[in-house]
């Protein structure tokens with residue numbers, strides 16, 4: 131738990147969350163923070179809440195207490211996004227306070243009504259609407275639909291130029307030293323980047339075209355700080371996180387970094403032997419690569435690597451006339467996130483007639499992955515020296531294509 135003053139009258143209340151799966155699905159090896167913000171003019175607004183998970187609502191009440199904000203003094207609850215990791219706390223709030231207004235978009239209001247049984251007043255805002263809190267504090271609102279739900283908006287406090295973005299521009303990770311980027315060196319920020327990319331690729335990626343539209347909408351704002359619902363507050367690097375998000379969004383269609391992700395699975399070690407050989411070749415080439423075995427590695431981890439990679443190598447055998455099933459499961463997930471336009475190569479073992487290749491081609495077409503494959507290579511049983519030579523040639527071809 132942390133309390134941080136972002137600007138005069140604007141305080142961040144941050145709760146650390148570990149050892150859960152985000153959306154009951156995505157691993158977070160370094161946890162996540164959920165950030166709520168108090169904006170104090172003559173009136174008090176709370177921007178975004180926290181989740182209803184064990185101990186979290188109590189943490190927010192405690193933090194409000196520590197900064198001497200009487201819960202009953204909150205007149206506005208600004209909900210940039212209704213996902214329960216930010217809005218679940220409302221159930222607990224309603225038990226002690228009902229005399230406030232919810233501020234959200236039209237779509238947000240519909241979701242609010244679906245999630246909560248309450249007569250609390252809901253004020254629907256559109257682009258450019260403002261709420262004057264008095265004492266110089268004015269909040270204005272800009273919708274950013276589908277980043278990440280259709281209800282999403284950002285709120286901007288005009289005098290301090292703080293932009294509250296909820297899920298947009300967020301990251302995974304818990305930050306012990308400070309919750310503001312200024313406290314960290316560039317090298318430290320770079321070491322947290324994988325958590326940001328993991329967050330982006332796992333949670334936001336499917337909506338990348340909307341991320342680009344949102345950034346366009348926000349580009350001309352004077353920004354002192356970007357204050358998201360997860361991860362660091364971006365002050366000196368506010369422009370940089372906008373640029374980084376734009377870059378991540380553009381990775382969706384291909385032309386990502388000069389990196390290769392090798393995803394592999396093997397039942398009895400025949401494909402695994404060839405994988406070891408390919409890994410040696412990648413190591414010798416000096417190119418940056420990620421290697422993940424499936425099903426041992428989670429989708430989230432694989433997705434994080436593939437998101438930044440311009441090329442993918444798949445190593446898997448035939449299983450019941452199809453691909454080794456964990457590989458098709460991962461590809462289906464990549465299809466849902468629309469990871470398109472990768473350069474790719476596939477190799478693998480089979481026992482009698484094969485079949486994996488046919489399913490791979492079907493998946494590439496059906497999911498519109500639009501991956502450009504170098505001719506795949508299949509070997510019967512164990513890969514012999516002549517097989518490895520051919521595989522090596524094709525891996526070299528792939529590296530050269532980058």
Ligand SMILES: Cc1cc2nc3c(=O)[nH]c(=O)nc-3n(C[C@H](O)[C@H](O)[C@H](O)COP(=O)(O)O)c2cc1C
Pocket residue numbers: 395396397398399400401402446447448449450451452479480481482483484485510511512
């Ligand atoms: C459950 C199972 C199903 C298989 N189905 C097929 C198949 O449909 N077609 C085929 O050619 N080989 C099939 N095989 C044989 C494997 O593809 C072959 O043994 C291959 O060498 C396994 O590679 P691995 O050691 O990397 O798992 C199957 C093997 C198993 C264990």
